[in-house]
Amino acid sequence: MSDYRILNTRAPRVDAWDKVTGKAQYTDDLKRPGMLYGAILHSPIGHGKILNIDTSRAENLPGVKAVITWKDVGTQPYGVSPARYDETIFCFDKVRYVGDEIAAVAAIDPDIAREAVNLIRVDFEPLPLVLDPLHAMDEGQSQLHEMYDHNICAKVNWNFGDIEEGRSEAAILRTDSLSSKMQDGAFMEPQSILAEVDGADNLTMWSSTQAPHYIQRTIAMALNHPLHKVRVIKPAVGGGFGPKASCSTAELAICMLALKTRRPVKFTFDREQVFLHGRARHQFHHTMTTGIHRDGTLAFLEHKCILDGGAYASFGIATVYYAGSLLGGPYRLKNMKYDGYRVVTNKPACGAQRGHGAVIARALFEVQLDRLAEELGMDPVELRLKNVMEAGETTCNELFVSSFGMKEALEAVRDSAAWKRKRGELGQTRANGTGIGAACGFFVSGAGYPIYRSKTYHATVVIKLEEVGGGVTVFSGAADIGQGSDTVLAMITAEELGVELNDIRVESGDSSRSVDLGAYSSRTTLMAGHACREAAQDVKRQILQAVATRLEIPPESLEIKAGKVISLTGEIDFSEIRREFLQEHKGFMDTPEGPELTFREASRIAFLELGSVVGTGKYKPPPLGGSFKGATVGTSPAFGCSAQIAEVKVDLETGEVSVERITGAHDCGFAINRTQVEGQMQGSMMMGMGEALMEQKIFDSEGRILNRNLAEYKIPTSLDMPHLESIIVESNEPNGPYGAKEVGEGAIMPVIPSILNAIYDATGVRIDELPVTPERIVEALQKKKLENEL
Amino acid sequence: MKKIISLTVNGKVVEVAVEPGRTLLELIRDDLNLPGTKLGCGLGDCGSCTVLMDGIPTFSCLTLAIQAEGCRIETVESLSQDGHLSKLQEKFIEKGAIQCGFCTPGMLMTSTELLRRNPGPDEHEIREAISGNLCRCTGYQKIVEAVQGHSEEGEK
Ligand code: FES
Ligand code: FES
Numbered sequence: 001m002s003d004y005r006i007l008n009t010r011a012p013r014v015d016a017w018d019k020v021t022g023k024a025q026y027t028d029d030l031k032r033p034g035m036l037y038g039a040i041l042h043s044p045i046g047h048g049k050i051l052n053i054d055t056s057r058a059e060n061l062p063g064v065k066a067v068i069t070w071k072d073v074g075t076q077p078y079g080v081s082p083a084r085y086d087e088t089i090f091c092f093d094k095v096r097y098v099g100d101e102i103a104a105v106a107a108i109d110p111d112i113a114r115e116a117v118n119l120i121r122v123d124f125e126p127l128p129l130v131l132d133p134l135h136a137m138d139e140g141q142s143q144l145h146e147m148y149d150h151n152i153c154a155k156v157n158w159n160f161g162d163i164e165e166g167r168s169e170a171a172i173l174r175t176d177s178l179s180s181k182m183q184d185g186a187f188m189e190p191q192s193i194l195a196e197v198d199g200a201d202n203l204t205m206w207s208s209t210q211a212p213h214y215i216q217r218t219i220a221m222a223l224n225h226p227l228h229k230v231r232v233i234k235p236a237v238g239g240g241f242g243p244k245a246s247c248s249t250a251e252l253a254i255c256m257l258a259l260k261t262r263r264p265v266k267f268t269f270d271r272e273q274v275f276l277h278g279r280a281r282h283q284f285h286h287t288m289t290t291g292i293h294r295d296g297t298l299a300f301l302e303h304k305c306i307l308d309g310g311a312y313a314s315f316g317i318a319t320v321y322y323a324g325s326l327l328g329g330p331y332r333l334k335n336m337k338y339d340g341y342r343v344v345t346n347k348p349a350c351g352a353q354r355g356h357g358a359v360i361a362r363a364l365f366e367v368q369l370d371r372l373a374e375e376l377g378m379d380p381v382e383l384r385l386k387n388v389m390e391a392g393e394t395t396c397n398e399l400f401v402s403s404f405g406m407k408e409a410l411e412a413v414r415d416s417a418a419w420k421r422k423r424g425e426l427g428q429t430r431a432n433g434t435g436i437g438a439a440c441g442f443f444v445s446g447a448g449y450p451i452y453r454s455k456t457y458h459a460t461v462v463i464k465l466e467e468v469g470g471g472v473t474v475f476s477g478a479a480d481i482g483q484g485s486d487t488v489l490a491m492i493t494a495e496e497l498g499v500e501l502n503d504i505r506v507e508s509g510d511s512s513r514s515v516d517l518g519a520y521s522s523r524t525t526l527m528a529g530h531a532c533r534e535a536a537q538d539v540k541r542q543i544l545q546a547v548a549t550r551l552e553i554p555p556e557s558l559e560i561k562a563g564k565v566i567s568l569t570g571e572i573d574f575s576e577i578r579r580e581f582l583q584e585h586k587g588f589m590d591t592p593e594g595p596e597l598t599f600r601e602a603s604r605i606a607f608l609e610l611g612s613v614v615g616t617g618k619y620k621p622p623p624l625g626g627s628f629k630g631a632t633v634g635t636s637p638a639f640g641c642s643a644q645i646a647e648v649k650v651d652l653e654t655g656e657v658s659v660e661r662i663t664g665a666h667d668c669g670f671a672i673n674r675t676q677v678e679g680q681m682q683g684s685m686m687m688g689m690g691e692a693l694m695e696q697k698i699f700d701s702e703g704r705i706l707n708r709n710l711a712e713y714k715i716p717t718s719l720d721m722p723h724l725e726s727i728i729v730e731s732n733e734p735n736g737p738y739g740a741k742e743v744g745e746g747a748i749m750p751v752i753p754s755i756l757n758a759i760y761d762a763t764g765v766r767i768d769e770l771p772v773t774p775e776r777i778v779e780a781l782q783k784k785k786l787e788n789e790l
Numbered sequence: 791m792k793k794i795i796s797l798t799v800n801g802k803v804v805e806v807a808v809e810p811g812r813t814l815l816e817l818i819r820d821d822l823n824l825p826g827t828k829l830g831c832g833l834g835d836c837g838s839c840t841v842l843m844d845g846i847p848t849f850s851c852l853t854l855a856i857q858a859e860g861c862r863i864e865t866v867e868s869l870s871q872d873g874h875l876s877k878l879q880e881k882f883i884e885k886g887a888i889q890c891g892f893c894t895p896g897m898l899m900t901s902t903e904l905l906r907r908n909p910g911p912d913e914h915e916i917r918e919a920i921s922g923n924l925c926r927c928t929g930y931q932k933i934v935e936a937v938q939g940h941s942e943e944g945e946k
Binding site: 010012015016018019021022023024025026028029154185186187188190191196236237238241257270271308459481482483484675676678679682683684686687709710711715716717718719721723724726733 | 829
């Protein structure tokens with residue numbers, strides 16, 4: 001298939017053996033001598049002033065080692081975006097959602113810690129709640145934060161091209177809305193934290209985080225602890241999908257407890273706390289007016305969105321920008337207007353989740369395309385094909401797509417799912433309970449800029465050869481949270497060095513190993529991949545240089561292949577080096593044989609010549625984006641794109657939807673690991689399907705989440721999921737390592753709209769509120785029936 | 791009041807003193823130091839804590855340790871013998887049925903039991919069997935393929 005030995009294969013994950021044997025260590029599996037257990041006190045009310053906190057009874061409980069509140073940790077604001085530092089470790093003046101953190105305890109066992117937390121007395125003066133995002137900005141509403149006038153945390157007003165000209169030229173235009181509900185990440189591993197301090201004040205925190213680098217900075221900043229004395233280590237992580245990317249009060253509080261008690265402290269969320277903490281998908285209310293020319297080409301998009309962000313900013317500034325910017329592609333769209341408002345309400349803060357900010361916007365836009373196609377009497381796939389961008393084009397908001405397999409992806413799903421045959425008559429919905437729907441998507445392959453303003457490299461990698469020869473260790477800060485980045489780094493290293501995957505060890509997810517901004521914005525393969533490739537080439541150059549020096553030949557005449565050093569210019573006599581190696585290894589039984597020089601010998605020679613051999617690599621995107629306000633969000637060195645076709649059956653009596661088959665194609669540029677690319681696509685399909693049909697946090701009138709467990713907050717089970725067909729498209733991205741770009745998030749983009757379009761085909765009704773529950777379908781069908789009778 | 795109970799865990803008889811409220815999961819993870827079995831919810835909703843109790847897939851988070859008195863418990867740590875993976879474990883690796891791996895121990899236990907009782911399950915039988923084990927990463931596709939792949943080739 002390709003000229004690579006290891007890349008582009010289905011190599012097994014480097015952590016697979018640990019994971020199938022139960023040996024993989026997640027944070028909650030770790031134990032340290034003398035370890036204490038933490039617990040956290042959450043606010044029971046949604047909005048109120050704190051009048052008094054009395055911790056005396058908790059402090060006096062036997063077994064309690066420390067109780068901390070804002071009085072112990074101060075009120076230094078922190079958050080994700082420096083311009084919106086709106087959180088403090090603990091609430092001090094007021095609480096803003098049910099779950100807001102007030103105090104923490106460390107005790108000798110978890111039961112005592114929880115009991116102590118219950119003994120803390122807090123007196124509140126309740127304040128009016130703000131729960132409805134559509135009215136949060138109204139005059140007279142209670143204001144959550146002094147810094148957010150009218151509860152507006154962020155707003156974006158963008159105007160690209162000439163919207164009025166687009167409107168005047170459009171043959172057909174239509175306005176539609178779509179709203180969604182807050183979601184939960186529903187990763188299987190609840191957040192867990194273990195912190196420890198040594199005699200020199202070095203603070204080490206193991207955490208189930210997606211972004212050790214940012215967490216390290218936030219801890220140092222919020223706790224005023226020297227940055228170089230904070231080390232964040234990410235053990236195995238049981239999924240993150242976004243919510244684990246921001247630093248949490250729990251992480252800060254547990255570090256503080258470790259500093260205070262001078263003992264290791266561990267704390268693991270229970271499932272209810274995962275829901276309370278949130279930081280998952282926002283609630284979106286989109287309205288779009290899209291105009292189209294008679295020939296099916298797009299004329300303009302006018303888009304307004306109100307995002308319910310919950311109580312704090314978290315990643316939400318990026319969210320409100322992404323919700324607008326990522327509609328710039330994958331279609332040629334010259335005129336686009338976007339007004340986005342992120343409001344704060346008395347609910348758990350929302351943040352990033354797979355397909356950050358862009359998922360519901362994409363869903364509505366793709367629904368609009370289908371509706372416009374219907375009005376034009378055009379096949380919706382044809383309409384899309386007419387508008388898709390090609391490599392080398394720039395969107396109206398100045399995003400340059402350097403590779404773009406959009407057309408290929410769309411044609412691939414069209415043909416693989418037998419779209420033409422199944423879809424039947426053009427423009428007709430069957431409304432007979434069977435439906436098929438298509439959609440496309442567009443996503444960044446790594447954010448173009450770090451969250452804080454800096455010229456930092458986004459990823460560095462250090463590769464070190466074992467001095468004894470043969471072994472290779474890759475040091476990286478990149479966070480493998482299950483997506484498989486460790487395997488990607490190992491494969492790149494093995495490919496470049498010409499050795500086997502088994503010879504590579506990856507030590508990653510540790511802020512002391514290298515800089516890596518973390519697992520978010522679908523960035524790791526491209527950015528850490530670049531750095532890794534450069535580091536591996538650096539190491540290889542040094543090995544070949546050392547061997548060439550020994551042999552007194554030019555290094556260019558040597559190459560490493562399949563673990564052997566070979567000569568490109570005819571036979572070379574390696575026997576001198578072999579003799580030396582054997583001399584060093586008297587008594588060893590696994591000595592090298594054969595005419596070629598092994599990698600083991602070559603790397604040993606490199607050590608003897610050069611001392612420890614270390615290679616380094618780094619990556620930072622070039623300056624990207626336009627000069628308008630907020631132009632940095634949405635920029636990326638590359639863009640992924642995807643297409644999908646969903647087939648559904650809907651029971652027209654009960655409204656029950658069953659997704660029968662999903663066929664997806666994603667352009668990942670180049671698949672470093674084919675199995676893992678498919679895995680990301682399939683996981684995206686599942687998350688998108690859950691979001692389309694079942695997932696929603698339900699709140700009562702006091703701002704409490706009613707369904708804060710995995711029985712009532714439904715995610716798809718193996719019985720809900722259909723057969724998933726995943727097609728890999730490779731467009732060879734010039735800015736990616738080996739042509740590779742993202743798949744982790746982009747693949748979720750077409751999922752919801754393809755299902756929505758299929759449901760319309762099956763029922764003849766459109767539902768403009770997610771999730772599309774059976775009740776909503778039945779209601780819409782009844783309404784339509786009534787209308788028909790009138 | 792602690793009570794001494796005796797049970798067989800991964801083929802070894804163990805005697806332990808447990809509080810009456812201690813769950814089987816806590817016993818396995820904390821007292822017996824077998825952290826392969828995971829706590830995902832503690833409420834019987836996710837299946838991460840699945841072990842086999844007298845051969846039957848059981849949520850250890852909902853089972854009291856004292857209920858396991860005299861029972862035979864198998865955890866993920868028992869699946870490989872002397873460093874050799876079971877065929878099913880190999881298939882999980884080969885087919886890419888693992889991402890974050892947090893659901894994997896539970897998935898393996900549930901499917902091990904399925905294959906013991908039904909060596910050639912079809913796709914629907916597999917989906918039925920693992921429907922109490924949530925996985926947020928894989929969309930279940932490759933897990934189903936791994937269990938299917940196992941039954942196609944049979945136990946070696
Ligand atoms: S931990 Fe037992 S079912 Fe979730
Ligand atoms: S692999 Fe992550 S939950 Fe299944």
